[in-house]
Amino acid sequence: MIFTKSAKENYMKLAFEQAELAQKQDEVPIGAVVVDSNGAVIGHGYNRRELDQNALKHAEMLAISEACQNLSTWRLEHCSIFVTLEPCPMCSGAIINSRIENVFYAAHDRKAGAAGSVVDLFKVPQFNHHPVVYPGLYEQKSAMLLQNFFRAIRARKKQK
Amino acid sequence: MIFTKSAKENYMKLAFEQAELAQKQDEVPIGAVVVDSNGAVIGHGYNRRELDQNALKHAEMLAISEACQNLSTWRLEHCSIFVTLEPCPMCSGAIINSRIENVFYAAHDRKAGAAGSVVDLFKVPQFNHHPVVYPGLYEQKSAMLLQNFFRAIRARKKQK
Numbered sequence A, B: 001m002i003f004t005k006s007a008k009e010n011y012m013k014l015a016f017e018q019a020e021l022a023q024k025q026d027e028v029p030i031g032a033v034v035v036d037s038n039g040a041v042i043g044h045g046y047n048r049r050e051l052d053q054n055a056l057k058h059a060e061m062l063a064i065s066e067a068c069q070n071l072s073t074w075r076l077e078h079c080s081i082f083v084t085l086e087p088c089p090m091c092s093g094a095i096i097n098s099r100i101e102n103v104f105y106a107a108h109d110r111k112a113g114a115a116g117s118v119v120d121l122f123k124v125p126q127f128n129h130h131p132v133v134y135p136g137l138y139e140q141k142s143a144m145l146l147q148n149f150f151r152a153i154r155a156r157k158k159q160k
Helices: A005-024 A059-071 A089-097 A139-159 B005-024 B059-071 B089-097 B139-159
Strands: A031-035 A041-046 A080-085 A102-107 A132-135 B031-035 B041-046 B080-085 B102-107 B132-135
Touching (some): A005 A059, A005 A139, A041 A059, A080 A139, A102 A139, B005 B041, B005 B059, B005 B102, B005 B139, B102 B139
Parallel strands (some): A080 A102, A102 A132
Antiparallel strands (some): A031 A041, A031 A080
């Protein structure tokens, strides 16, 4: 699927709405949506690691899982994911496993990013699927959201 | 936790029991168990990708998720995972994210293994957790189980 500039921005805004739901619940604000080949949002999710006390509950995983459920297939070919932070190895692996075609992410993750920053799992020739990656849409917005979140946590800790 | 030879063998046998449950349901036979620091099995799972039509339903993911639920924490420090096939990037990432200490796997996965065969996510210095990996326990048994499974599928396809 080819996205217009405004379509890409709108989907990324939906991912940010998810990130804000995380933030409201004191979770690291990361959100994601999965879009099918017709442009319908078929999956959404936000980071719930602390809420659910489960290491697998990243935004992308919830969005991919919902998308599989909605399409009744594990194959998300021709689907795209929009996520506010570069996927970690687990989520990048999930994107490969589900055959998602396009990956749009906002901020780079210099510590754990597996879509170019630390490693690039999407470019390993031996793997059987290679999503196309579009980084940097609303990068500043996402970086600020995360920075402010961690700044607020540090401030609260100091007060204690 | 330090495992005796027979303890390791017993846990891997439990992972094989899981793999056999997958095989009985026509799933690629891969199984896993998670063991806590006291040696209790706190998570188990087998590949359910086709059954659930969900790209995330690998054996390791189900075992890790159950372990988090049982311990009421996303931190599986001091836990070990036993799996019949080398983890893929998604599952290796989940092992890193959940801070699992030890990874025992049977067969290498030369096409998608992310614990040494194609890439080695556990040795990336920038990541914040580095599990210790013990490959090769019952490697032949796992390789045969997978070979026979795919051979039977090909034979069935030829008959059609």
